[in-house]
Structure formats: C-alpha cells, structure tokens
Amino acid sequence: MSGNSKVKMGEQDRKLIRLLQEELPLVSNPYEELGRRVGLSESEVLQRVSAWVDSGVIRRFGATVRHQRVGYSYNSMVVWKVTDPEAADRAGEIFAGFAEVTHCYRRPQFEGWPYTLYTMVHSTSEQGIGQTLEKMKQASGLQEHRGLLSVKEWKKTSMKYFSEQEGQ
Numbered sequence: 349m350s351g352n353s354k355v356k357m358g359e360q361d362r363k364l365i366r367l368l369q370e371e372l373p374l375v376s377n378p379y380e381e382l383g384r385r386v387g388l389s390e391s392e393v394l395q396r397v398s399a400w401v402d403s404g405v406i407r408r409f410g411a412t413v414r415h416q417r418v419g420y421s422y423n424s425m426v427v428w429k430v431t432d433p434e435a436a437d438r439a440g441e442i443f444a445g446f447a448e449v450t451h452c453y454r455r456p457q458f459e460g461w462p463y464t465l466y467t468m469v470h471s472t473s474e475q476g477i478g479q480t481l482e483k484m485k486q487a488s489g490l491q492e493h494r495g496l497l498s499v500k501e502w503k504k505t506s507m508k509y510f511s512e513q514e515g516q
Contacts, residue, residue: 355405360386362510364396368406369508412506415470422471422497426481427463429492430454436465439488443467448480463494 357365363386372378379397380390388396400406415421430436436454443465444452451468467484471477477495485491 355400355403357510360388361396364388364393365510366508368397369506416501419472420470422474422477423501424469424477424498425496426467426469426484427494427496428465428467428488428490429462430465430490431457431462439465439490442488443484446480446484448476449484462492465490469495 364382367382367385373381375381377390379393382388383390383393386393397406415423428439430439433454440452440454443449446469448469448471449467450470451466453466454464455466457464469477469480469484471480474497477497481493481495485493
C-alpha cells in the first residue's frame with residue numbers, strides 16, 4: 349500500500365486505536381483485554397494491528413523512555429541551511445541514522461530564515477551535543493547550522509488520534 353493510500357476505519361477501529369495510544373494493560377494477555385474493551389477477540393485485535401503495521405498505518409510499537417530521567421538532559425533543535433532539496437534529502441537520510449537524533453524533517457525556506465532541515469539532538473552533556481554535531485557535519489558535508497539548546501520543557505507527548513473529543 350502506498351504512503352498516500354487511506355485505510356477506512358470504523359468506530360470500532362478508532363476505539364482500538366485510542367486504546368493502543370495509551371499504555372498497554374499490565375495483564376498477561378493485553379491484546380485480549382483491549383479486544384474485550386472494544387468487542388473483539390484477541391485474534392481479531394492482533395489481525396487488525398498486523399494489517400495496520402503492514403499497510404503503514406502503524407509505524408512501530410515502542411517504549412517511551414523519559415530521556416531526562418535516564419541522564420539525557422541536553423537537547424538541541426539543530427537547524428541546517430540546505431538550499432538544494434536533493435541535498436536536503438540525502439542529509440536527512442544521513443541524520444536519521446544517528447542514534448542521538450530523534451526527529452529529522454525538512455521544511456520550506458522562509459524569508460529571513462534560510463534553514464530547511466531540522467534535527468532534534470539529545471545527549472548527556474552539552475559537550476556531547478557538540479561532538480554529535482561535528483559527526484553530523486562530517487557525515488553530511490553540511491556546515492551552516494544553528495543550535496537551539498532546550499532550557500525548559502513544558503510538554504512532550506505523542507499525538508493522539510481519534511480522541512474522545514473528535515468532531516467537537
């Protein structure tokens with residue numbers, strides 16, 4: 349299925365996705381429990397989830413680690429000046445391969461702001477951020493960038509789709 353294809357979802361699918369966006373129940377059969385909550389069997393839940401993974405609707409499952417609590421308290425949004433879209437794509441693929449980079453995306457250029465490639469870099473120290481940036485520059489050949497070191501975080505959550513307030 350191409351990235352632009354849409355998957356039709358009924359209300360039962362939306363309910364299941366709402367539950368999958370939260371923490372899994374701490375029970376021996378969490379998918380059976382999720383199914384019970386939306387009126388599906390465990391195998392039906394697993395079939396739907398598998399189909400969503402295969403179609404790209406669900407990209408991945410993973411644990412959410414609170415990076416500050418495990419020592420990664422230095423974060424910097426690093427913006428890179430890349431005027432050629434193909435060069436930006438190449439650099440984006442390189443940067444996405446760095447374990448220290450959690451977000452990497454391209455945005456349009458705006459008047460007075462020549463930066464089009466954005467990366468979020470994490471480390472246990474400010475020095476570590478600098479070392480990662482040096483490796484990123486060497487790997488990509490890009491030089492012109494600005495680092496916007498995080499000072500305080502008020503909110504960081506994943507997007508919630510099909511919320512209870514949907515349509516209000």
